[in-house]
Amino acid sequence: MDGSLFLQSLVLGILLGGLYALLAAGLTLYFGIMRVVMIAHSAFLILAAYLAWFFHRETGIDPLFSLVITVPLFFAVGVLMQRLLVARLRPITLTMMSVLLTFAIALVIEGMLGFVFSGTQRRIQLGYSGASIEVFGARLAVVKLITFALAAASLAALYAIMKYTRFGQALRATIQHKEAAQLVGIKTDRVAGYGFGLGLATAAIGGTALALDATIYPSLHWHWIGPLMAIIVVGGLGSIPGAAIAAMVLGIGQSLLQIPMGTTWAQTIFYVALFATLMLRPQGFFGGRLAQRF
Amino acid sequence: MTTDVTTRESLATVSLRKTFGGVTAVDDATVTFHEGKVNALIGPNGSGKTTFFNCVTGMIKPDSGSVSYRGADITGRSPHRVARAGIGRSFQLCRIFPRMTVLENVLVAHRTHGLASLLKGARDTDEIERARHWLRRVGIDHLEHSEAADISYGQQKLLELAGVLMAEPDLIMLDEPAGGVNPALIGRIGTLIRELNAEGRTFVVVEHNMEMVMSLSDHVIVFDRGRPIAEGPPSEVQSDPRVLEAYLGV
Amino acid sequence: MLSASSRPRVSKALVAKGVVFVACAAALLTFPDWAPNPYILSAGIVVLSYAVLSTSWNFVGGFTGYISLGHAAYFGLGAYGTALLVTELGLPSFVAWFVAGLGVAVLAVPIGWAALRVRGASFVIVSIALVLILLLVFQSWSGLTGGSNGLVVPRPFPDLLRPEHHRTFFYLFAGLLAVTLLAWWLIDRSRFGMGLKAIREDEDKAEALGVPTYAYKLVVFVVSAFFTALGGGMYALWFGDLDPVFQFSILIGSYMVLMALLGGVRQLYGPLLGAVIVGSALEYFKLEFGDTQFHLVATGLLLAVVVLFMPDGIIPAGTRLVERFKPQRSSIREMSAADLLARDEAEPGPAPGPRSTPPTEKEEAKR
Numbered sequence: 001m002d003g004s005l006f007l008q009s010l011v012l013g014i015l016l017g018g019l020y021a022l023l024a025a026g027l028t029l030y031f032g033i034m035r036v037v038m039i040a041h042s043a044f045l046i047l048a049a050y051l052a053w054f055f056h057r058e059t060g061i062d063p064l065f066s067l068v069i070t071v072p073l074f075f076a077v078g079v080l081m082q083r084l085l086v087a088r089l090r091p092i093t094l095t096m097m098s099v100l101l102t103f104a105i106a107l108v109i110e111g112m113l114g115f116v117f118s119g120t121q122r123r124i125q126l127g128y129s130g131a132s133i134e135v136f137g138a139r140l141a142v143v144k145l146i147t148f149a150l151a152a153a154s155l156a157a158l159y160a161i162m163k164y165t166r167f168g169q170a171l172r173a174t175i176q177h178k179e180a181a182q183l184v185g186i187k188t189d190r191v192a193g194y195g196f197g198l199g200l201a202t203a204a205i206g207g208t209a210l211a212l213d214a215t216i217y218p219s220l221h222w223h224w225i226g227p228l229m230a231i232i233v234v235g236g237l238g239s240i241p242g243a244a245i246a247a248m249v250l251g252i253g254q255s256l257l258q259i260p261m262g263t264t265w266a267q268t269i270f271y272v273a274l275f276a277t278l279m280l281r282p283q284g285f286f287g288g289r290l291a292q293r294f
Numbered sequence: 295m296t297t298d299v300t301t302r303e304s305l306a307t308v309s310l311r312k313t314f315g316g317v318t319a320v321d322d323a324t325v326t327f328h329e330g331k332v333n334a335l336i337g338p339n340g341s342g343k344t345t346f347f348n349c350v351t352g353m354i355k356p357d358s359g360s361v362s363y364r365g366a367d368i369t370g371r372s373p374h375r376v377a378r379a380g381i382g383r384s385f386q387l388c389r390i391f392p393r394m395t396v397l398e399n400v401l402v403a404h405r406t407h408g409l410a411s412l413l414k415g416a417r418d419t420d421e422i423e424r425a426r427h428w429l430r431r432v433g434i435d436h437l438e439h440s441e442a443a444d445i446s447y448g449q450q451k452l453l454e455l456a457g458v459l460m461a462e463p464d465l466i467m468l469d470e471p472a473g474g475v476n477p478a479l480i481g482r483i484g485t486l487i488r489e490l491n492a493e494g495r496t497f498v499v500v501e502h503n504m505e506m507v508m509s510l511s512d513h514v515i516v517f518d519r520g521r522p523i524a525e526g527p528p529s530e531v532q533s534d535p536r537v538l539e540a541y542l543g544v
Numbered sequence: 545m546l547s548a549s550s551r552p553r554v555s556k557a558l559v560a561k562g563v564v565f566v567a568c569a570a571a572l573l574t575f576p577d578w579a580p581n582p583y584i585l586s587a588g589i590v591v592l593s594y595a596v597l598s599t600s601w602n603f604v605g606g607f608t609g610y611i612s613l614g615h616a617a618y619f620g621l622g623a624y625g626t627a628l629l630v631t632e633l634g635l636p637s638f639v640a641w642f643v644a645g646l647g648v649a650v651l652a653v654p655i656g657w658a659a660l661r662v663r664g665a666s667f668v669i670v671s672i673a674l675v676l677i678l679l680l681v682f683q684s685w686s687g688l689t690g691g692s693n694g695l696v697v698p699r700p701f702p703d704l705l706r707p708e709h710h711r712t713f714f715y716l717f718a719g720l721l722a723v724t725l726l727a728w729w730l731i732d733r734s735r736f737g738m739g740l741k742a743i744r745e746d747e748d749k750a751e752a753l754g755v756p757t758y759a760y761k762l763v764v765f766v767v768s769a770f771f772t773a774l775g776g777g778m779y780a781l782w783f784g785d786l787d788p789v790f791q792f793s794i795l796i797g798s799y800m801v802l803m804a805l806l807g808g809v810r811q812l813y814g815p816l817l818g819a820v821i822v823g824s825a826l827e828y829f830k831l832e833f834g835d836t837q838f839h840l841v842a843t844g845l846l847l848a849v850v851v852l853f854m855p856d857g858i859i860p861a862g863t864r865l866v867e868r869f870k871p872q873r874s875s876i877r878e879m880s881a882a883d884l885l886a887r888d889e890a891e892p893g894p895a896p897g898p899r900s901t902p903p904t905e906k907e908e909a910k911r
Contacts, residue, residue, distance in 0.1 A: 088852055233666055391746055
């Protein structure tokens with residue numbers, strides 16, 4: 001394989017992996033906090049992308065500024081969703097019913113997007129859309145670098161929140177052992193709501209980043225939820241670091257495979273990895289004690 | 295394999311070990327239970343008794359070590375094969391099938407032989423009679439058609455026991471049978487254990503209720519920090535200083 | 545479920561049930577005669593096909609409690625399998641249909657073997673991944689499958705005019721539905737079925753009691769895939785035109801789940817009832833609002849409503865609603881301790897009075 005092509009793919013894979021890592025972290029948050037498999041995560045991702053495109057189309061301002069609106073908005077929606085919907089489900093059948101409920105939400109979002117914006121494919125055109133930088137012989141699109149930077153910054157912020165703030169501590173406690181957290185006085189319901197909000201905020205960031213570079217259409221979220229869910233199973237359900245590592249590994253893998261196999265077949269790496277995880281280590285490779293029996 | 299009952303080996307583990315993350319729940323546990331007796335497994339909270347149970351009955355795969363029953367190695371066998379080998383168990387937090395009736399709960403443990411019998415109706419009269427027999431034995435036959443979720447916790451404990459007995463195990467492992475039930479019921483459970491033991495069944499009972507342990511058991515094994523630290527007849531164990539230290543010490 | 549009375553006395557309820565059954569069956573079987581036009585008839589076929597699919601799904605969903613959101617995978621495999629066996633190997637239509645069904649059943653063995661190693665949320669993820677990857681494969685492998693251009697399936701009865709074609713397939717689907725219902729009923733009343741239900745209630749406990757859970761789950765999984773594939777194959781033969789987006793469709797998978805849930809997963813006719821309600825509604829929406837994205841919104845909202853307010857199905861929810869308006873059996877009345885004792889002694893068994901809280905909440909209180 002051509003050296004520079006390899007390097008290019010590798011770097012692209014890292015950039016892609018960063019975005020996957022951010023989104024997978026969000027997906028992990030929902031599961032860790034409330035054992036909810038948030039199938040609508042990628043639908044919100046696409047919704048954020050549409051909002052960014054719409055913002056740019058209506059105001060002409062760089063879509064990245066839409067983050068100012070979408071991040072708090074999605075955070076609020078996340079909190080509301082947890083308090084109003086998820087908390088209503090009976091604890092015994094929570095995981096199953098939450099899957100169906102979030103699936104329903106995904107359908108509604110996709111339907112509304114198609115209704116409001118029609119099924120036409122949309123793409124943002126920016127001054128710097130086509131620009132690229134040359135680094136050690138690899139041509140890197142500026143938009144992809146921005147996406148990576150955004151994802152990396154968000155992940156760093158997420159890490160800082162989880163590790164150094166009181167809220168982050170409460171969140172980690174709630175994830176590890178809800179009852180114990182309650183016993184030490186943590187208001188787990190409220191924490192769960194905010195945790196959900198955080199998760200959805202990652203979708204807002206990811207979606208805006210995605211809009212810079214990709215062509216979006218209402219059913220695009222199905223292209224993302226499959227790989228994302230495969231990532232969190234491979235990484236180990238409930239472990240954010242595990243999800244991030246799996247995201248990087250699979251993102252790089254996908255990018256490298258695109259050379260011999262083409263884009264469509266390269267996507268199968270996620271499903272192959274998922275299958276391998278099921279056969280070899282169903283609880284995931286990189287951590288996640290929560291994946292024992294759920 | 296025909297061996298004299300007194301020399302026939304019952305349940306035994308050798309150097310059983312299980313670690314979860316940083317915690318070693320079961321640490322090099324070598325235990326031999328006495329066939330035909332009521333064995334009690336006691337120890338402070340967190341000493342690894344339930345994990346030990348789970349390793350033996352196949353719910354968890356031990357990291358190392360072996361488990362054998364009547365000479366046959368059953369290490370790491372899946373729970374249903376352990377059950378088929380003749381070992382039955384109850385759970386610390388009573389587990390029953392909530393949306394099935396009391397009778398159906400017991401019928402699940404039927405002894406099916408062969409593929410054809412699987413498609414046979416669930417209403418096999420012989421099996422129903424046997425199920426009713428066990429319900430009568432534990433004393434909840436009048437609740438036959440009640441949904442299991444509706445009966446009281448004590449009744450559910452008895453139901454769980456009936457289900458375990460329906461599978462006709464030779465070795466019965468009970469995880470805190472007296473947990474969360476009133477004294478009258480504890481007495482009834484104790485009597486039941488004694489009767490069933492007299493009929494030839496071996497028991498391994500994890501319990502915190504010392505009165506029950508001392509009056510019921512023939513052989514007591516004390517666990518602390520994942521391994522046995524003392525064993526013997528109840529009176530001996532009761533006065534063993536190591537045991538006192540385990541319960542009272544840090 | 546075992547009945548409280550084992551005396552074979554024919555009760556009023558039984559007679560009523562029998563009458564309803566005969567009436568419905570008669571309505572169903574004569575539908576092609578009283579359907580106003582061929583379009584309505586073909587809508588009826590669509591509803592029947594949904595009934596077959598959701599009943600087939602319910603082998604896994606209803607008995608084991610495992611929710612497969614990607615069951616359309618087997619629908620698509622059955623459809624394409626049938627089509628390809630006819631076009632590539634020249635097999636007669638219905639031979640191809642059955643062979644494709646068997647082929648999918650065989651394929652379901654390794655799939656199920658992998659998928660059933662996990663439970664709950666992971667299992668759902670795996671099921672979705674399956675249908676997504678099949679969609680990917682069938683769209684890309686256009687050499688074999690025609691990709692996004694679709695695949696035309698030769699009609700099994702080329703001489704028949706459209707109305708007759710629909711009529712024939714109506715009865716074929718009805719027949720397939722009957723066989724599927726029969727299989728479900730057989731499992732429901734068998735020991736195998738009881739073991740499966742125990743798995744649904746508490747898988748680990750069932751295994752501790754000696755139920756070979758993994759084997760049981762795999763068998764019912766394969767049976768489910770088989771019937772779903774037969775439904776897909778028959779659809780291919782009837783509709784004549786396949787497209788990966790519509791065959792390996794998450795939406796169809798969600799219809800299956802929605803219909804079974806709405807009708808009641810623990811009832812034999814639950815999925816059928818759900819199919820009739822949702823299927824008719826969908827066809828109606830298509831007629832009134834055209835094929836817009838709105839049916840996605842409608843499906844999503846309906847699914848959310850079912851999950852939040854009637855997870856046990858529409859009939860239990862309906863009866864609960866009706867109960868609210870009936871005069872209450874228990875009322876707040878002043879009773880002395882002696883009265884209470886007398887009342888309790890007169891009625892043996894668990895505490896008298898209607899069950900006012902759902903079982904699961906009580907269970908939580910006990911834990």
